[in-house]
Amino acid sequence: MKITFEGQSHQIDANTLINVLLHYQNIVNEASKELSGGSKNIELKINALEKGSFVIDVSLIESAIKHLFSSESVAYIASLYAIVDGTHRLYKHFKGRPVRTEEDKETAKTIIGNTEFNITIRVYNQPPVREAVSKSIETANADVNVEGFSVDCGTNEPTEFKRESFKEYIYDDFDTEKAILNETDEVVDAVLTIIALNFEPGSRWQFMYNGFKIQMTVKDDALMRKIDEGERFGKGDAIHVKMKIMKRYNPTYKAYENKSYKIVEFLEHIEVPRQKELF
Known part of the structure; x- marks a missing residue:
């Protein structure tokens, strides 16, 4: 999986990278809990970068070494990639709003386009997950060197957010949602x-x-x-x-x-x- 920061400069603020990775890890953790029922632990690993690159190469591995190369582990990680990818796609379409109605669900299934759509919708609907995506975009928006932000899970085209649209993707209606719930x-x-x-x-x-x-x-x-x-x-x-x-x-x-x-x-x-x- 790759997180990409677009910009003309060869530098970004360290806090931008740190905060985005922390929010990204929260999304992965919530997706893993939902997928495994809390039975698996996932570690987020940052792979070596080329000098000056804005592409952050991220790998997910199961913590239990004995399962690292098993077919079960590979299938699990593949499903997790698909869920994280689908979560970002749903966020971009619904702009942080939860998937509530049957019409929303049918639209979500079309957007996700994978067999994990029910789990993906449940993961996306969790306020901490959507808040993590929103905070990532908010962090990128605060760094003048970042002109775009994208997440690529290798399953579809990257999900991209451009600077000119950052503000419309920063979702802060969670208090209203709580009242509705x-x-x-x-x-x-x-x-x-x-x-x-x-x-x-x-x-x-x-x-x-x-x-x-x-x-x-x-x-x-x-x-x-x-x-x-x-x-x-x-x-x-x-x-x-x-x-x-x-x-x-x-x-x-x-x-x-x-x-x-x-x-x-x-x-x-x-x-x-x-x-x-x-x-």
Whole structure:
């Protein structure tokens, strides 16, 4: 594997090299933990350089000497190379954002292009791994002698980052990610009893749900269409819906709390029995 610093000068700051290698080692270590389940130790070795070269030649070897030249060891290192390569490719495409949606995953598989794509996505999604790539680019950006930075794992074309694009690849949204990770949602089949309603589009209604009062902004198209068509909804009526409950983790109670509600699908209007007129 090779790390290349592009520039017109034959020098770079020592801290640039040291920091980038430390971040690179963190990526390799996290990839190895995920690939082996923590059963293998990998050493990062820097091979001898030619004078004035900006190409850093890196080798990975298994720490256990008895396995050094085994077919198992060779296959393991090859898989590790592919994962580290794929991690950098994903970072360049997603610019540090995690792979979350199914669409993201399908895109990621195309980018990675190897059989280790599931492990590679898991490795890439770890904040310390993406932070290590981001810090490497940030370090290169701080050195005026570096005009480009690339990683070549020998499995594909090198993954390159150019100085003019350095800033857009420095990702610092990990705090927001942490907040998102502390949130979850659940879609439930629910019957909501109406206790207060407002027919203005986007207005807030109040309901009874499982013995608790809840309120939400009603935006469901099917429900609003019923209202526009003249269907009468009144206090005490119920609606059968698919409802999304947004929850946030409370570290004090070590449990998720319901924070907000949203109707995602209107299914049925259940009218309360009306008192019949006597005359």
